[in-house]
Amino acid sequence: MRTLLTLYAKELRSYFLSPFGWIVLAFTAIMQGVSLSTAMKILQDTPIADSLVYIVFHTPIFWFYFLFIFPLITMRLFAEEERSGTLETLLTAPVRTSQVVFSKYFAALSFYVILWIPAFVHFQLFSTLTNIPTPFTNGSLLGAFLIIFLMGVFYTAVGVLASSLTSSQIIAGIITICMLVIHYFLGFVTVIWGETSEAVGFFHYISCQEHLHFFAKGLIDSRPIVYNLSMAAIVLFLTHHIVDYRRWKR
Amino acid sequence: MIEIDHLTKRFSRHTAVDDISFEVGSGQVVGFLGPNGAGKTTTLRMLTGYLPPSSGFASVDGHDVFRDPLGARRKIGYLPESVPLYLDMRVREYLTFRGQIKGLRGRGLKRRLDEVLDQCGLQNVHRKMIKTLSKGYRQRVGIADALIHEPPLLILDEPTNGLDPNQIRSIRKLITRLGKKHTILVSTHILSEVAQLCNQIIIIDGGRIKAADTPANLVGQMRVAGRVTAEIKGPAEEIGAALQELKAVKKVSHELAKDGWEHFSIFVESSTDARERIANLARDKKWPLRSLSRHEATLEEVFVELTRKD
Structure with missing residues (x-):
């Protein structure tokens, strides 16, 4: 456990000791701000029954920057160690492969959570700064951030997996974004091809847009929770085996 | 200290290490020689548990490197050939991190840090970023890392590779000093070095052991x-x-x-x-x-x- 904490602290610290981490933080903070102001503009122009939280997470740019967060925060993790050879010193120290995988994963996930602090602060400050009564309920705020966190749990794991597949950060990033975009479009299958096929249930089940839609309205459904957590577990399990297997095959 | 028994490593088509066996007793300084591509690094990587063997058995201080990798790794200080380091860390920070993952804490860690910094002549650079250090200093940081948890066995893969003659001398002196306390397995192809450092030599070529003896005996038998x-x-x-x-x-x-x-x-x-x-x-x-x-x-x-x- 101590080893895990040491590794975790080192990984998390490295986000803040390089300009890269701050750039990612600035990028997401700006995009969250743009999302918020776009949402306010929409509310100003047209009367809408949805809450501010719902609209912020349904602005056109939301998915664009949201999916890009994951390659940025995960592509370095294993690819960089593999390229510089430090994976060898790391894995010949008395540490388990699982400790290495988990420390990197949780560090990336923690950084991801930190990335969402600005958006959370926006909502908290909204009524104080604008003198408008809070245009959303606590339920929808909680639900939206819960699903944002759950998607982060799954997508960060995907990024860690991609990073363990290659020694090039760029390729790791591209693999991550491709997998996430494919997953994103799978959620649109029922919209594009209609509700007639037999697999409709499946596509509804994995649709991240629907998850966000319900959670941002404050409807907390246990199925997406189970889905994201179990997918993350499976992907991390695969990552563990890939890190081990890379040593076997060479 | 080291026991290797019929160890073999096959990559898809190529057999890098072919059924080698040897033993190294406690307190010895062993030179591991061979031309490039002879299988030295592969053998050392199997010994440190980085690569799993295709067949055979290796143990360090009684710990099977395959079945009890953590036990074996605690006994080993390993300096890989390319001396991989986290370049954006400071020397002391890096060694602290390495000490911690090797199980050192608190006062014990601090004492060891001061000792290895002293031993490896790093006292005046310990606050520098590793990326600003010269190759010789990086090598010493690597050796300090290998030493920090006081392992009984040191495995050094070409520790003098790419250094200038002065640096080679200082590393050699360091290894000679370390040889008094540790068992050392050092791979190199600088032969004058081996003659001065080692009390046993293993020569490997094409994945097989060609000779294993003391330097004097080897020279005498030729x-x-x-x-x-x-x-x-x-x-x-x-x-x-x-x-x-x-x-x-x-x-x-x-x-x-x-x-x-x-x-x-x-x-x-x-x-x-x-x-x-x-x-x-x-x-x-x-x-x-x-x-x-x-x-x-x-x-x-x-x-x-x-x-x-x-």
Whole structure:
């Protein structure tokens, strides 16, 4: 456990000791701000029954920057160690492969959570700064951030997996974004091809847009929770085996 | 300390390490030699648990490197060939991190940090970023990392690779000092180094062990060690025939005479010294003898003889 904490602290610290981490933080903070102001503009122009939280997470740019967060925060993790050879010193120290995988994963996930602090602060400050009564309920705020966190749990794991597949950060990033975009479009299958096929249930089940839609309205459904957590577990399990297997095959 | 038994590593088509076995006792400094691509690094990587063996068994201080990798790794300080370090960390920060993942904490860690910084001559750079250090200093940071948890066994993969002569000397001195406390397995191809450092040598080529012995024995057993050269004045053919008659002489070859002296290269059985008999022969026959010397074999010749491909 101590080893895990040491590794975790080192990984998390490295986000803040390089300009890269701050750039990612600035990028997401700006995009969250743009999302918020776009949402306010929409509310100003047209009367809408949805809450501010719902609209912020349904602005056109939301998915664009949201999916890009994951390659940025995960592509370095294993690819960089593999390229510089430090994976060898790391894995010949008395540490388990699982400790290495988990420390990197949780560090990336923690950084991801930190990335969402600005958006959370926006909502908290909204009524104080604008003198408008809070245009959303606590339920929808909680639900939206819960699903944002759950998607982060799954997508960060995907990024860690991609990073363990290659020694090039760029390729790791591209693999991550491709997998996430494919997953994103799978959620649109029922919209594009209609509700007639037999697999409709499946596509509804994995649709991240629907998850966000319900959670941002404050409807907390246990199925997406189970889905994201179990997918993350499976992907991390695969990552563990890939890190081990890379040593076997060479 | 190290026990390797029929260890084999096959990559898809290529067998890098082919059924090698050896043992290294406690307190020895062992040189692990071989040409590039002989399987040195692969063997060391299997020993440190980084690569799993295809078959065979290896243990360090009684811990099977495959079944009990963590136990074995606690006993090993390993410096890989390329000296991989986190370049954006400071020296002390890096060593603190490495000490922590190797199980050191608090006061014990601090004491060890000061000791290794001192031992490896890093006191005046300990606040520097690793990326600003020269190759020699990086090498020392790598060795400090290998040492920090006081492992009984140090495995150093080409520790003097790419250093200038002064740096090589200082690393060599460091290794000599460490050899008093630790068992060391050091791979290198700088042979003069091995002769000075090691009390045992293992030569590997094509994935197989070619020789394993003390430097003195290895040099003594070589064919080149049995070569005696003599300069004698007299009838060349007669001398040649007489030399050939001597006990333990295998082959005599006559080289061209220079200023009236005949040069002979005499190959004798490697464990014997024929010089006395040659001197006696020359005296009895009243042939003046100007020089008589036995060729001192070097490790380099041993190495070339064992690993050349012809």
